[in-house]
Amino acid sequence: MRPRLALVPGEPAGIGPELVVRAAQQDFDADLVIHGDAAALHRAAAALSLPLHLHRAGETPASPRSLELVEIPHPDQAAFGIPEPANAASVVAALTRAAQACLDGDCDGMVTGPVHKAAINQGGIAFTGTTGLLAAHARREVVMMLANGIVRVALLTVHMPLRAVADAITPDALDGALRIVDAALRRDFGIAEPVVAVLGLNPHAGEDGHLGREEIEVIEPTLQRLRGEGLRLVGPLPADTAFLPGKLRGFDAVLAMYHDQGLPVLKYSDFANAVNISLGLPYPRVAVDHGTALDLAGKGLADPSSLFAAIRTCARLARQRRSAA
Ligand SMILES: NC(=O)c1ccc[n+]([C@@H]2O[C@H](COP(=O)([O-])OP(=O)(O)OC[C@H]3O[C@@H](n4cnc5c(N)ncnc54)[C@H](O)[C@@H]3O)[C@@H](O)[C@H]2O)c1
Numbered sequence: 001m002r003p004r005l006a007l008v009p010g011e012p013a014g015i016g017p018e019l020v021v022r023a024a025q026q027d028f029d030a031d032l033v034i035h036g037d038a039a040a041l042h043r044a045a046a047a048l049s050l051p052l053h054l055h056r057a058g059e060t061p062a063s064p065r066s067l068e069l070v071e072i073p074h075p076d077q078a079a080f081g082i083p084e085p086a087n088a089a090s091v092v093a094a095l096t097r098a099a100q101a102c103l104d105g106d107c108d109g110m111v112t113g114p115v116h117k118a119a120i121n122q123g124g125i126a127f128t129g130t131t132g133l134l135a136a137h138a139r140r141e142v143v144m145m146l147a148n149g150i151v152r153v154a155l156l157t158v159h160m161p162l163r164a165v166a167d168a169i170t171p172d173a174l175d176g177a178l179r180i181v182d183a184a185l186r187r188d189f190g191i192a193e194p195v196v197a198v199l200g201l202n203p204h205a206g207e208d209g210h211l212g213r214e215e216i217e218v219i220e221p222t223l224q225r226l227r228g229e230g231l232r233l234v235g236p237l238p239a240d241t242a243f244l245p246g247k248l249r250g251f252d253a254v255l256a257m258y259h260d261q262g263l264p265v266l267k268y269s270d271f272a273n274a275v276n277i278s279l280g281l282p283y284p285r286v287a288v289d290h291g292t293a294l295d296l297a298g299k300g301l302a303d304p305s306s307l308f309a310a311i312r313t314c315a316r317l318a319r320q321r322r323s324a325a
């Protein structure tokens with residue numbers, strides 16, 4: 001089966017459009033359907049001196065490399081490196097159109113480039129990230145997991161102020177996230193009995209309650225209950241040593257309590273080849289692990305490896321789901 005994947009470039013002033021142009025030069029085992037703005041893509045192609053052929057559904061492609069385009073125009077051709085809040089609604093519309101195509105069965109999965117959260121908020125749309133948008137759109141609880149060839153890091157809390165994190169670590173939230181991670185590792189990654197390491201929140205996992213009580217009051221009792229149902233959970237572990245290579249080899253994924261507890265380790269270990277996978281959606285969604293890199297936009301310097309890895313990962317997940325169904 002050759003999956004049909006919706007591909008969303010993301011913020012037009014960032015590196016997303018040029019990475020899509022680079023993807024258009026490659027052969028993937030998938031048909032890519034771009035949900036975005038033709039002018040932004042052609043401008044990126046011109047900046048990189050690369051060919052780009054696009055066709056709408058029903059049109060005859062002018063080249064075998066032509067990609068189908070679902071056009072969602074941006075009202076403002078923002079300069080490279082300068083996001084324009086007037087484009088917030090169209091950036092979000094491209095994401096929701098692609099998501100709907102997946103829910104309707106027109107696409108088998110969705111790959112997204114980077115969006116600029118601040119620009120979308122400045123455009124008047126409350127937005128904490130694409131994962132949250134897709135979760136609300138599909139009415140599902142979703143867990144963000146970033147992965148490369150070295151480590152998989154799932155996040156209990158994601159885009160919230162650090163001050164709010166401790167209050168968000170509740171038995172219900174932890175229970176729900178661990179069930180989603182366990183089920184996804186079994187279904188989407190083919191791991192029969194996944195082992196998930198759960199980090200503590202506090203230094204040294206709370207030092208027996210002397211450095212914080214979340215481990216004793218929330219994390220440990222939740223892990224015990226889920227172990228009783230057969231989930232293989234290790235922890236709560238002190239975060240500073242949980243990622244040592246010797247330990248990591250025993251884990252299929254690590255659940256971090258907050259964004260910057262887990263992601264710096266993952267991005268340091270291999271930034272170029274990591275991807276961001278949304279666990280719990282009714283369709284596969286995979287994103288790049290990097291942001292809009294406004295400093296590089298239009299210069300031809302951005303590394304497309306994460307987007308290529310995201311396309312390959314999404315295609316594999318889509319094929320797996322299709323064959324399981
Ligand atoms: N997948 C996503 O949608 C996503 C992921 C992370 C950050 N963001 C958003 O992106 C915006 C900018 O975030 P940031 O500056 O913290 O992170 P960033 O990833 O955009 O940039 C961090 C550094 O990495 C470099 N970099 C990033 N991608 C690169 C690539 N493909 N090739 C070479 N170098 C690359 C940049 O030049 C910069 O020096 C923020 O609004 C943030 O929320 C979006």
Ligand SMILES: N[C@H](C(=O)O)[C@H](O)COP(=O)(O)O
Nearest residue numbers: 129130131132276287289290
């Ligand atoms: N937390 C992600 C990262 O740092 O790579 C990122 O910002 C993307 O999140 P969304 O896919 O939810 O936009």
